[in-house]
Amino acid sequence: MSDALAVCELELTRTWQSRAAVLAAFITPLAWLLLFGLAFDQGLGVRVGAIGYMAFISPGLVAMLGTFSSLGSGQGIGRDRDTGFLKEMLVAPVSRLSLVAGRGMSVALLALGQALLVLVLVALVGGGLPLPYGALSVLGAAAVLGLLCMGFLGAGLAIAVRSPNATTYQATIGVLTLPMFFLSGALVPISKMPAALQAAAYVNPMAYGIDALRTLLLGEAYSAFPLPLAVLALCGFALFTLGFGARNLTAKA
Amino acid sequence: MLALDARALSKAYGKVHAVQDVTFTIAEGETFGLLGPNGAGKTTTVAMLTTLLAPSAGSARIAGHDVVAEPHEVRTRIGVVFQGPSLDAQLSARQHLRFHARLYHMPRDRALARTDELLRLVELEQRADERVSRLSGGMRRRVEIARALMHRPKVLFLDEPTVGLDPQARRHVWDMLERLQREEGTAVLLTTHHMEEAERLARRVGIMDHGKLLDVAEPAGLKAALGAEVVHLRVAAGQKALAAALARLQGKQGIGAAVWRGDTAEVPVAAADAAVPALLEVVATSGARLASFEVRRPSLEDVFIARTGRALRDAP
Numbered sequence: 264m265s266d267a268l269a270v271c272e273l274e275l276t277r278t279w280q281s282r283a284a285v286l287a288a289f290i291t292p293l294a295w296l297l298l299f300g301l302a303f304d305q306g307l308g309v310r311v312g313a314i315g316y317m318a319f320i321s322p323g324l325v326a327m328l329g330t331f332s333s334l335g336s337g338q339g340i341g342r343d344r345d346t347g348f349l350k351e352m353l354v355a356p357v358s359r360l361s362l363v364a365g366r367g368m369s370v371a372l373l374a375l376g377q378a379l380l381v382l383v384l385v386a387l388v389g390g391g392l393p394l395p396y397g398a399l400s401v402l403g404a405a406a407v408l409g410l411l412c413m414g415f416l417g418a419g420l421a422i423a424v425r426s427p428n429a430t431t432y433q434a435t436i437g438v439l440t441l442p443m444f445f446l447s448g449a450l451v452p453i454s455k456m457p458a459a460l461q462a463a464a465y466v467n468p469m470a471y472g473i474d475a476l477r478t479l480l481l482g483e484a485y486s487a488f489p490l491p492l493a494v495l496a497l498c499g500f501a502l503f504t505l506g507f508g509a510r511n512l513t514a515k516a
Numbered sequence: 517m518l519a520l521d522a523r524a525l526s527k528a529y530g531k532v533h534a535v536q537d538v539t540f541t542i543a544e545g546e547t548f549g550l551l552g553p554n555g556a557g558k559t560t561t562v563a564m565l566t567t568l569l570a571p572s573a574g575s576a577r578i579a580g581h582d583v584v585a586e587p588h589e590v591r592t593r594i595g596v597v598f599q600g601p602s603l604d605a606q607l608s609a610r611q612h613l614r615f616h617a618r619l620y621h622m623p624r625d626r627a628l629a630r631t632d633e634l635l636r637l638v639e640l641e642q643r644a645d646e647r648v649s650r651l652s653g654g655m656r657r658r659v660e661i662a663r664a665l666m667h668r669p670k671v672l673f674l675d676e677p678t679v680g681l682d683p684q685a686r687r688h689v690w691d692m693l694e695r696l697q698r699e700e701g702t703a704v705l706l707t708t709h710h711m712e713e714a715e716r717l718a719r720r721v722g723i724m725d726h727g728k729l730l731d732v733a734e735p736a737g738l739k740a741a742l743g744a745e746v747v748h749l750r751v752a753a754g755q756k757a758l759a760a761a762l763a764r765l766q767g768k769q770g771i772g773a774a775v776w777r778g779d780t781a782e783v784p785v786a787a788a789d790a791a792v793p794a795l796l797e798v799v800a801t802s803g804a805r806l807a808s809f810e811v812r813r814p815s816l817e818d819v820f821i822a823r824t825g826r827a828l829r830d831a832p
């Protein structure tokens with residue numbers, strides 16, 4: 264555990280030292296909510312159920328931000344392998360799992376910060392979120408977000424360990440992210456998507472993360488899957504990707 | 517207890533025998549040099565000894581702990597300076613040392629004291645808080661060496677520590693390594709394809725080629741095995757008289773049979789300090805005049821050529 268904390272602390276230091284990354288982490292949610300969400304919400308007057316569009320997409324945005332930074336952090340392990348810094352960690356008396364978990368903790372913390380920003384913004388200009396379970400809604404959402412981050416960190420790592428170089432990795436991630444985002448139900452309820460696309464959503468791990476967040480933050484009426492099913496799917500996804508990534512984590516020859 | 521004990525260590529990649537049957541030991545506090553050209557199998561040997569690579573056969577112990585069965589115990593007892601770079605460009609030397617201390621569970625106050633001590637040893641106190649991307653190659657190497665020593669390892673691995681450095685930076689790293697040999701008493705496994713480096717730093721040297729350890733001895737012993745020192749006498753006049761005189765001298769004062777190459781007599785001697793006065797006397801009495809006079813000691817390079825039939829430099 265203390266090993267994972269050491270890695271987490273290092274990751275936060277590195278993120279903090281790259282000012283552009285910190286700035287981007289907080290400008291991106293602002294841009295999505297205020298420039299995109301607000302336009303549909305108040306410009307076009309779009310509503311989903313009883314809530315405004317901005318409130319409706321906020322769980323999806325939170326999940327997207329967590330997903331993208333987790334994939335990026337998984338790639339960071341690949342970058343450490345390319346620079347050779349990974350060797351320093353692999354030769355230390357530290358388990359592979361705590362190396363990965365430490366990174367997971369750092370991205371989850373960052374994602375929680377972004378989520379908080381989104382929550383506050385929606386409360387100020389988007390009419391607020393229903394939060395049907397009160398404080399439990401918030402705690403549960405934080406846990407789901409953490410799980411989602413772990414899963415996509417593992418996915419990023421799995422792709423990184425399988426890619427011969429950074430360019431391949433980035434291309435792979437680039438090809439995956441946008442379709443995954445649009446097929447996740449982040450912007451449109453899954454039930455309103457064409458049938459073929461709905462099927463794609465069912466195999467999209469991001470969709471389960473968003474759905475669980477919606478159940479917790481907006482209420483069951485806004486979700487497509489029962490909460491236990493979504494959480495189970497996320498757990499399976501995280502276990503699989505982390506296991507695969509950590510097992511294949513070796514220093515470059 | 518031995519700091520390092522490798523027995524018949526082997527690694528095969530398909531048909532490539534990167535390391536074959538390598539056996540050697542390192543005593544506590546001793547510096548052992550693995551000398552060999554690129555592709556000899558030095559890095560692969562280090563990777564197995566540092567738990568990063570599973571051996572195909574054989575075994576190895578670090579301070580009594582098996583590298584395969586007890587990797588955790590081994591990792592707490594070794595420090596590694598890898599052949600390739602292993603720093604994060606955006607972190608400073610101090611940040612690297614701090615993170616290392618965390619990974620090795622050093623108490624905070626001990627880590628801080630050790631950081632100051634090592635930054636002084638590697639002469640980087642002034643640059644300790646700059647990101648390492650702004651340091652020279654030699655300085656970065658010194659950061660890596662300091663980092664590997666943070667947790668006071670029993671065995672320090674230095675895989676080609678001065679490769680890619682200019683001569684001045686190389687000498688600086690050597691000075692620093694000599695100082696740490698005196699001050700730290702850590703056992704060291706040094707790999708190199710640089711003769712002077714092995715001779716200067718290692719107490720014993722193992723010659724490695726094509727995955728095999730060909731010979732292990734003290735640098736002086738390896739040279740002795742090759743032959744004694746050789747006195748080169750280049751003659752300006754009176755070659756015949758000198759040749760006859762040298763022939764009469766053979767067998768006295770450890771002087772061997774002279775070999776003539778053109779106008780130069782190469783006289784193998786057991787020890788130059790005993791033989792030279794006798795040789796000079798013979799030159800004077802024979803009436804010959806010398807153009808030049810030189811005592812040559814075989815270098816490790818000569819030893820390497822004698823053992824492998826190839827020079828280190830042009831080995832593939």
Ligand SMILES: Nc1ncnc2c1ncn2[C@@H]1O[C@H](COP(=O)(O)OP(=O)(O)O)[C@@H](O)[C@H]1O
Pocket residue numbers: 516529532533534535552553554555556557558559560561
């Ligand atoms: N991962 C690998 N796969 C196949 N062959 C390898 C691998 N790593 C090293 N080798 C081969 O093993 C031999 C020894 O390499 P290495 O240990 O790096 O030598 P050195 O460090 O002495 O230069 C070389 O012939 C190299 O090509």
Ligand SMILES: [Mg+2]
Pocket residue numbers: 555558559560599675676
């Ligand atoms: Mg090597």
